[in-house]
Amino acid sequence: xxxxxxxxxxxxxxxxxxxxxxxxxxxxxxxxxxxxxxxxxxxxxxxxxxxxxxxxxxxxxxxxxxxxxxxxxxxxxxxxxxxxxxxxxxxxxxxxxxxxxxxxxxxxxxxxxxxxxxxxxxxxxxxxxxxxxxxxxxxxxxxxx
Amino acid sequence: xxxxxxxxxxxxxxxxxxxxxxxxxxxxxxxxxxxxxxxxxxxxxxxxxxxxxxxxxxxxxxxxxxxxxxxxxxxxxxxxxxxxxxxxxxxxxxxxxxxxxxxxxxxxxxxxxxxxxxxxxxxxxxxxxxxxxxxxxxxxxxxxx
DNA sequence: ATGCAAATGATAATCAATATCAATATAGGT
DNA sequence: ACCTATATTGATATTGATTATCATTTGCAT
Numbered sequence: 001x002x003x004x005x006x007x008x009x010x011x012x013x014x015x016x017x018x019x020x021x022x023x024x025x026x027x028x029x030x031x032x033x034x035x036x037x038x039x040x041x042x043x044x045x046x047x048x049x050x051x052x053x054x055x056x057x058x059x060x061x062x063x064x065x066x067x068x069x070x071x072x073x074x075x076x077x078x079x080x081x082x083x084x085x086x087x088x089x090x091x092x093x094x095x096x097x098x099x100x101x102x103x104x105x106x107x108x109x110x111x112x113x114x115x116x117x118x119x120x121x122x123x124x125x126x127x128x129x130x131x132x133x134x135x136x137x138x139x140x141x142x143x144x145x
Numbered sequence: 146x147x148x149x150x151x152x153x154x155x156x157x158x159x160x161x162x163x164x165x166x167x168x169x170x171x172x173x174x175x176x177x178x179x180x181x182x183x184x185x186x187x188x189x190x191x192x193x194x195x196x197x198x199x200x201x202x203x204x205x206x207x208x209x210x211x212x213x214x215x216x217x218x219x220x221x222x223x224x225x226x227x228x229x230x231x232x233x234x235x236x237x238x239x240x241x242x243x244x245x246x247x248x249x250x251x252x253x254x255x256x257x258x259x260x261x262x263x264x265x266x267x268x269x270x271x272x273x274x275x276x277x278x279x280x281x282x283x284x285x286x287x288x289x290x
Numbered sequence: 291a292t293g294c295a296a297a298t299g300a301t302a303a304t305c306a307a308t309a310t311c312a313a314t315a316t317a318g319g320t
Numbered sequence: 321a322c323c324t325a326t327a328t329t330g331a332t333a334t335t336g337a338t339t340a341t342c343a344t345t346t347g348c349a350t
Contacts, residue, residue, distance in 0.1 A: 126280040311331095
């Protein structure tokens with residue numbers, strides 16, 4: 001948390017950007033939450049602490065946190081962009097329940113390696129990827145029986 | 146092509162839906178194109194044959210084609226939903242060039258198997274997945290040198 | 291303290307996609 | 321062929337997430 005603040009502070013000064021109370025509030029609130037969060041959701045939470053904050057500011061600064069390497073955008077395909085922690089939070093993919101929305105973070109070294117190989121096969125240099133596994137979680141399967 | 150028309154026709158009558166010239170035109174035009182296409186792009190093409198067609202009709206019927214199993218939605222994450230053939234066109238994933246947008250369809254049986262296994266590990270029953278590999282294709286890499 | 295560029299907040303604008311709704315067209319029965 | 325019920329269409333308005341605009345405020349280097 002202190003580290004993240006440092007990184008952000010350095011990113012700001014290195015890019016001639018300014019340190020504002022709104023930015024600090026957004027960073028802190030974002031860091032306190034562990035799950036993926038949308039700009040809208042974060043805005044709702046932040047409004048309680050500072051009712052005068054504008055939602056455009058939240059949108060803007062989540063983008064900024066991504067550029068600074070502290071957040072990462074996640075697109076589950078439901079039309080809403082979410083953000084997750086990027087610092088000390090290595091790459092992973094997502095397993096998502098189609099009926100309750102529960103998500104699990106997963107990684108598989110073999111898959112990662114195969115992806116790289118596939119790309120090379122077609123002359124591509126792989127930069128990144130998105131993999132979303134959709135299904136029904138144990139709970140939901142029980143309920144529907 | 147005849148087969149697809151048959152399937153569509155049967156789907157329509159089975160669901161108490163009607164056979165309209167617009168639907169036929171949309172299906173035919175969609176089938177003629179091999180690449181992924183957005184509703185907007187398809188609309189632009191179709192307008193040339195039938196300038197009186199409404200774009201809502203194109204949107205509506207691409208959704209319908211998906212439900213009938215003839216099309217499949219693809220979301221590359223750029224905010225536009227695209228459609229690709231689904232009949233006689235088995236599941237595959239996509240390799241996408243970040244700089245020119247070129248796409249290649251890929252499949253890897255091992256990855257597919259691993260995905261299923263990961264899901265099971267977490268008590269999920271896998272229904273489907275999305276995997277997009279992003280990188281730079283051979284051509285673009287040459288150019289940037 | 292001062293000045294300038296960056297940031298904010300309110301609001302309007304985008305953009306893809308969907309909803310609404312009156313007018314039209316289709317399919318099945320007569 | 322004609323009716324009729326209802327699906328479909330096309331035009332348009334609306335939505336919902338996100339971004340752009342812009343006047344005002346603010347951070348910060350000098």
